[in-house]
Amino acid sequence: MKLKLISAAMVLTFSAVCAYAGGNPEYVKFPEGYADSYANYVTMNRAGKELVAKMYANDEAVSNYKQSDQAADGAIVVMEIHKPKKGSDGKAIIGKDGIYEIDKLAAVAVMERRSSWDAAYPVDARVGDWGFAIYNPDGTPKSNDLNCPVCHTPFKEQDYLYTHKPLIEHARR
Numbered sequence: 001m002k003l004k005l006i007s008a009a010m011v012l013t014f015s016a017v018c019a020y021a022g023g024n025p026e027y028v029k030f031p032e033g034y035a036d037s038y039a040n041y042v043t044m045n046r047a048g049k050e051l052v053a054k055m056y057a058n059d060e061a062v063s064n065y066k067q068s069d070q071a072a073d074g075a076i077v078v079m080e081i082h083k084p085k086k087g088s089d090g091k092a093i094i095g096k097d098g099i100y101e102i103d104k105l106a107a108v109a110v111m112e113r114r115s116s117w118d119a120a121y122p123v124d125a126r127v128g129d130w131g132f133a134i135y136n137p138d139g140t141p142k143s144n145d146l147n148c149p150v151c152h153t154p155f156k157e158q159d160y161l162y163t164h165k166p167l168i169e170h171a172r173r
Contacts, residue, residue, distance in 0.1 A: 023132035
């Protein structure tokens with residue numbers, strides 16, 4: 001009996017960790033073909049990290065931000081996270097534009113906005129109407145210890161987006 005209780009506790013603990021690691025891919029799906037169909041609105045070095053972020057937005061997000069500072073249902077923002085090329089000294093190589101030269105894709109982070117999320121999707125796993133998920137380059141869910149809502153919550157005035165201003169500028173061109 002004791003072994004069954006310990007086993008059950010381990011399963012529940014592991015399940016809780018997996019459910020929130022890297023967002024919720026059960027609800028926020030990997031957008032197949034996004035690199036070909038979404039707008040690449042900015043590419044930049046990630047603040048405080050030796051990584052490159054290539055940001056994409058679907059047509060709904062671009063259309064929403066043309067007229068408003070807030071996205072509506074159906075808006076999807078994707079961040080490709082790339083590792084930079086390294087020089088012989090082990091340091092990231094910086095291109096002429098000041099952005100690290102890209103070596104390889106490390107992860108894909110997805111934000112999706114919906115006002116009608118399934119009640120089973122915990123409110124504390126979202127921020128505003130935005131849901132999150134992080135994927136490996138092949139589109140499979142990526143396990144990690146990021147807590148997406150915690151990092152995005154301070155950006156309420158920017159519709160919870162780090163790249164709110166570049167997205168609006170792209171949409172309004």
